[in-house]
Amino acid sequence: MTTLDDIAVLGGPQLPQRRHLITEVPGPRSRELAARRATALPAGLGSSQPFYVAAAGGGVLVDVDGNSFIDLASGIAVTSVGNSAPRVVEQATAQLQAFTHTCFLVNPYEGYVAVAEQLNRLTPGDHPKRTALFNTGAEAVENAVKYARVATGRPGVVVFDRAYHGRSALTMAMTGKAAPYKSGFGPFPGEVYRAPLPSPFSSHGDEETAREAALDALHELVDIQVGADQIACVVVEPVQGEGGFIVPSEGFLPAVADFARQRGILFVADEVQTGLGRTGRWFASEHEGLVPDLVVSAKAxxxxLPLAAVTGRADVMDSVHRGGIGGTYSGNPVACAAALAAIETIEAEGLLERAERLGELMTERLRALAAVDARIGDIRGRGAMVAAEVVVPGTHEPDAGAVAGVIAFAQQAGVVALNAGTRNNVLRFLPPLSISDELLLEGFDVLADAFAASR
Structure with a gap:
């Protein structure tokens, strides 16, 4: 049996890249930790997987019982460069040894400035930009709205059906799914308005009509119901994450951006899940040539390490008064060192191209599976952000039970997968970009077995 000492010595990318189970799942050590957890943590803090991780790297997670799992989730797109990418570990360790924190609001340091320079370079558009750093995606989304409100002098925020923007008070109001994210936590802040978002699957094959109807509804909402002079910003995920990896109908987002700018409304891209290489571009906005006024990044x-950012037009970002934006831990120096290393890793290891390759492999396997299983109603995504929507055959009726069964089967067989969608009937795949082709395909072999076992 692999011991915890063995796992610690092997470390991240040096871990054997294999699926290997030596106990039941969860194993005895994980069950012990679950019992401790039950007396120490609140019940509402859940985990989708029952095993406790001791080490991770490449494309695997190793639990405290020595079981090795294929990782198709990467911490919900957080560990895109791997759970322990060598550059990240090295540079974060060096920063830890120098100093852990000072609070940038008191004593600034170069790492924060360097991360801002990189994001100003990488986000879409060649206009002058500024970047502010935060801790979480929700915090960054909320601060993007603050920037937009000050810059425009308007209060309103437009978001879209099925959106997920976070768990803070404002971002819960912006999120389009009640359970589990909003239930019982109201009342929520006002001045948040929701518009429809067309997608190829939901349009039942008539994308053009659906797109035009959604644009008409946006016009009705903004110009008639609320008043364009009351709307500060439109906030949208270029590919919806929790909403089910929905890629908006082609041409819709550019039309929304044009609509907003004609009215002095800022266009904000929430790239928390899609940014930093996940879709095969630095930012998913690039797929349709979007140049947002503000871009929110986090996760990867x-x-x-916890770090998030708002990058945007210099005139917008400079509009807030001194001291109006910030936080004690925002832009922590260790997280900044890790971010610089993660960006370096993406560039040095060709991970944008790697994301495209992984997406092609996943899509090919899902199409082969869909050819023999009519429950797969749609396959979609961009780059290494791919999903399969599972439905009752021949309909658009969601089959969340089938998704739950596939995830449970995979878990017991040594593969980590996640669900998504407002009806929980979408299988979403976010493998680390460091995973090998062989390991990825083995994971999809297990998923095929899971579907076959439930037919």
């Missing part, structure tokens, strides 16, 4: 930004 710092290779697993």
């Amino acid at each position: 930004l710092a290779g697993g």
Whole structure:
């Protein structure tokens, strides 16, 4: 049996890249930790997987019982460069040894400035930009709205059906799914308005009509119901994450951006899940040539350490008064060092191209599976952000039970997968970009077995 000492010595990318189970799942050590957890943590803090991780790297997670799992989730797109990418570990360790924190609001340091320079370079558009750093995606989304409100002098925020923007008070109001994210936590802040978002699957094959109807509804909402002079910003995920990896109908987002700018409304891209290489571009906005006024990034930004950012037009970002934006831990120096290393890793290891390759492999396997299983109603995504919507055959009726069964089967067989969608009937795949082709395909072999076992 692999011991915890063995796992610690092997470390991240040096871990054997294999699926290997030596106990039941969860194993005895994980069950012990679950019992401790039950007396120490609140019941509402859940985990989708029952095993406790001792080490991770490449494309695997190793639990405290020595079981090795294929990782198709990467911490919900956080560990895109891997759970322990060498550059991230090295540079974060060096920063830890120098100093852990000072609070940038008191004593600034170069790492914060360097991360801002990189994001100003990488986000879409060649206009002058500024970047402010935060801790979480929700915090960054909320601060993007603050920037937009000050810059425009308007209060309103437009978001879209099925959106997920976070768990803070304002971002809960912006999120389009009640359970589990909003239930019981109201009342929520006002001045948040919701518009429809067309998608190829939901349009039942008539994308053009659906797109035009959604644009008409946006016009009705903004110009008639609320008043364009009351709307500060439109906030949208270029590919919806929790909403089910929905890629808006082609041409819709550019039309929304044009609509907003004609009315002095800022266009904000929430790239928390899609940014930093996940879709095969630095930012998913690039797929349709979007140049947002503000871009929000987080998750993959710092290779697993907590860091988020708002990057935007210099005139917008400079509009807030001194001291109006910030936070004690925002732009922590260790997280900044990790972010610089993560960006370096993406560039040095060709991970944008790697994301495209992984997406092609996943899509090919899902199409082969769909050819023999009519429950797969749609396959979609961009780059290494791919999903399969599972439905009752021949309909658009969601089959969340089938998704739950597939995830449970995979878990017991040594593969980590996640669900998504407002009806929980979408299988979403977010493998680390460091995973090998062989390991990825083995994971999809297990998923095929899971579907076959439930037919």
